[in-house]
Amino acid sequence: MSALNGRVSRRTFLEGAAAAAAFTIVPRSVLGGPGEAPPSETFAVGLIGCGGQGGEDVESYIKNAGGSYRMLAACDVDKGRLAGAKKKFGDQVELYTDFRRLIERKDIDIVSVATPPHWHALLCIAAAQAGKDILCEKPMTRFIAEGRAVVTTVKRYGRVFQIGTSGRFGAYKSTAGRTIHKIMRSGLLKNCPAVHIHKGGFPVKQYCGLVDPQPQAVPASLDWDLYCGPSPLRPYHPHRFGWSHRYYWDYEGGSLADFAQHYMDPLQWTYGKDDTSPVEIESCAAPAHPEACGVWAWAELKYADGFTIVLDGNEWGPRYDRKAPRQVQLGDLDEQGRKKVEAMPDPDPPRTFVEAVKTRKESAGHVEAAHRAVTIAHLANISIRLGRKIRYDPVKEVVIGDEAANRLVYQPMREPWHL
């Protein structure tokens, strides 16, 4: 049993306890010092990605949810950022530049993924393969097929996954939100008249990449090849690294990719769309550059039942004026239907990540929901990048009749990486 600054991790504790007495239940109060969580309650965490968001998710989804954690390891491809991890989390933190060495550690319970998004899927899959639970920053993925691969692996190994957004807790607290959820889940509304227009909140103009970046020398502290990872290895430019990685298709996908997961997560729960995706997608945008994200006006995404989402950037181009906002109401049902919905119990409240890890049940921002939410952004971006309407099969997760679009749904990775 390895000591960690005089303490033991939850995983190491459980390993030892399991070996000693597999059927002994150790009370939570045992072994914890005064005012400290016992080791059986303390999650051992490894952080991958020590930039701006590094460490935010463990605070939000463990500490703020009443849990306790110990950061044991941190990894980053930039040694400068990596050095900051010890200052932030303490001297017990071991530092890595290769995430594979962190994943291999047997004493880590949870991997917190806070790299740029082009790494998210691979890291989540690797963590699940190694039996870790996962906190993953949003956006969950860079393209749709990555999401399905993460879902498959997380479910295959019964891992707990939480995406870095928590809007559905608020959606659940709303009486109107719960009512809509029940109407939608009842199956009584065959044609959904709802139109949700999310206006603004996308820094469209800020999130434009450089269209002609000239190569610069790679900083000595940075492993640029590993940073690029599964994405194309392009000449280094500082704008492709750090905060502004968001402005390039190689790493993220502009303001839509960066924000839509936040906005769509609660909406998707409310409208009961955690297990499906839109079927028709149109957009209005400037012609898209091959590498740099650019300006867009709006994207309209329609589900098979008619429910329509509009993402209105509200910064550029013509305003969206096709449809007016409209919520689903009990009045959309006949009297018998209304009575049925009113008699339905409230759905189960969303579960925090801490509860989910302890009970081995699904967390609120679970993997399928997260995949479906970010798919909305990806579909909008595919339509923007191709400048045309697309039709999507939410079961097969392919664009119908558009080969070029499907080459954005699944993008073979640079070696040695694969989904």
Next chain:
Amino acid sequence: MPASEELKALVAQLPDPDKNGTYVNMDQERTEKIGKLIPDLLKGGRDTVLGLIDMLVEPGKGSDLKPHFALHLLAVHVTGLGDDKARADFAAAAASQMGGDRPKAVQKYLIEELRIAGGKEVAGPLGKALLDPELCDDAAGALAAIRDGAAEQLLAALPNVRGRSRLSVIKKLAVLRCQEAAGVFRQALGDADADIRIAAAWGIARIADASAADALLKAADAHQDWERFNENDACVALAEGLLARGKKAEAVAIYTHLEKTRTGLSERHIREAAARALASAR
């Protein structure tokens, strides 16, 4: 082929970036202008494509912002016309400019655009690029995206590529679920390079090769850490693939082995996954 003055004049009409080097200045007027410009470019056919490519330069050797963008606009445009001949003509023209002494960075960009617009007609030129260590990974990725005609090129190149190129080719055969590569995957499972072994394991799982199950299990049994995670996962994925193909006995044998042998706490998730699968298979 050098760009004509007419083509240069058309390309010059594409907007300049703003003072920060972005297209945040792409207003409605500029957007509409591009919309009108694309059909004009397309009218030039093969000569336009060759001329645009001639205007490309490698990064750091000057700006090719406008021809770079124009070529991409054309690549996307031809995929949305519903006219496969127009798409294939564009792709064939672009592919004809690969090779020779053209800078590798420019050739990589052509491959990127072929990844968008290319079809079977460019499989041959991409197959040749597999033999160039600087282009192999890009070409293999494009072939894997194109799919049609890709496996033949990858298999043909395999005996002639080494190191990272060999990894690229084997991995992309796995992406394509190439049944003809079953022997390649089985052999590569015993390779000296761990990345190749991992690629082979993944390929075996992707094609659900029951005949390789024992070798894959032995490989996973023998390795540790990163390689073992990957090979364990390939074992589970192979069993899932076999179940999906009705090969229940073969799948059960894999799950049973994993359930019995992954006894440590750090592999509890493997054991439990196998146990769940066995319970549902029975």
